[in-house]
Amino acid sequence: MKILVANPRGFCAGVNMAIECLDEAIRMFGSNIYVYHEIVHNKYVVERFTQKGVTFVNAISEVPEQSILLYSAHGVSPEIREQSRARKLQTIDATCPLVTKVHLEAVKYAREGYHIVLIGHEGHDEVIGTMGEAPASITLVEDPEDVAKLSFPLDAKVAYLTQTTLSVEEAGRVIASLKSRFPKIESPPKEDICYATTNRQDAVKQLAKNSDVVIVLGSQNSSNSRRLQEIGASFEKRSFLVDGAEELQREWFSDADTVLITAGASAPEVVVQDCIAWLSREFGATIEEVTTREEHVAFPLPRELRVLQSARN
The missing domain is CATH 3.40.1010.20 (4-hydroxy-3-methylbut-2-enyl diphosphate reductase, catalytic domain)
Incomplete structure (x- = not known):
């Protein structure tokens, strides 16, 4: 064989950053740290941190007030950030910068009055966070069949975004359907797929x-x-x-x-x-x-963690 x-x-660089971020937070504050959702979607990684004493939660209400909370690599919605502020949590944002890029695009298009079509998988943490940036402006589609069901006026301003972890071919089929249905549809200058x-x-x-x-x-x-x-x-x-x-x-x-x-x-x-x-x-x-290809991408630790590092040093 x-x-x-x-x-x-x-x-990838985003996962490396998120894991390094959590490791550094443990080093600085001890293991009594909470993470909103899995830090990354991997059983081995999550179990390693659980064994160190990290607690993964699916609701902000599970986090004691004034605790330290990390946001996972998949990003969170503004609503989750507001809930964290209400509980006086010290938050560290380990969102992948490429996911943050999609969030900012959603905010921009919504502010400019676009109907936003988000290509992604319903229920995925990244999709939930992105849709939370402009819930009144975003419609989720998973396949060309969903595109056929869209009811925007033909003269509507329409833009599309994609979940960063899709199959290129999968996304391509949906994008082709969108362009056929809405020839003037807008898209980001650089594709969203990671x-x-x-x-x-x-x-x-x-x-x-x-x-x-x-x-x-x-x-x-x-x-x-x-x-x-x-x-x-x-x-x-x-x-x-x-x-x-x-x-x-x-x-x-x-x-x-x-x-x-x-x-x-x-x-x-x-x-x-x-x-x-x-x-x-x-x-x-x-x-x-x-x-098949060399990779040399790296992302810095979140600004709030670097500030804390400097203060401690």
């Missing part, structure tokens, strides 16, 4: 065609990880999304000569290496890392 290890894979999402998808597209099995490391609630698994399956390959090596099953690899391993943007490298070690042990696999 040969293992193709896709590069780029795993943590560079890391695109790069990881491109790597799977290039490498899956030469593989028999595709293994994606990531959690089931990770949108970008699910998209990678779907891309693998679109090449009619056995494609699986797993949190770690303990979920691998020998029968998946029967008659497999080549296995592609990649990881979603919120999956840590340790789970990738565990899977490689398992395959090497069970099948005597050889390993080849294939780089």
Whole structure:
């Protein structure tokens, strides 16, 4: 068996920043810290912080007054920020800057009187936060069928935004439908889909065609990880999304000569290496890392955390 290890894979700059932010907050204040929703959508990462004493909550009312609260990488709505102020919480915003970009675009278009179409998945934390920026102006669509149901006047000012972790093809189909329906529709000068999402998808597209099995490391609630698994399956390959090596099953690899391993943007490298070690042990696999694109993006820690660091130093 040969293992193709896709590069780029795993943590993106936004995830790196959010995790570093929480690690630094623990170092500065101890582990009695709260995080609104999962810091990133990954079981391994969340369990690591839970074991350190961090508490993840789904409602601001669960956070004791005057506590320290981190906002997750997926962003939050103005309503959540207001609830935090009402409880006198000391907040640290670990929202990915690329998600913040979409929030600012939503505010801008709403202020200019546009009907905003947000392409995304209902219920996803990022989508909830973005829609909360201008709830009266944003309509969510998931597919071209939803576009057909839109009832804006033909002369309406319409703009679209996208969730940052979508499949490029998935978003492209919806955008094509929107442009067909609303030829004058506006869009941001730079696309919203995250560079890391695109790069990881491109790597799977290039490498899956030469593989028999595709293994994606990531959690089931990770949108970008699910998209990678779907891309693998679109090449009619056995494609699986797993949190770690303990979920691998020998029968998946029967008659497999080549296995592609990649990881979603919120999956840590340790789970990738565990899977490689398992395959090497069970099948005597050889390993080849294939780089399809270099990444050199990094985001600084949130300003409020840097200010606190300076004050303590």
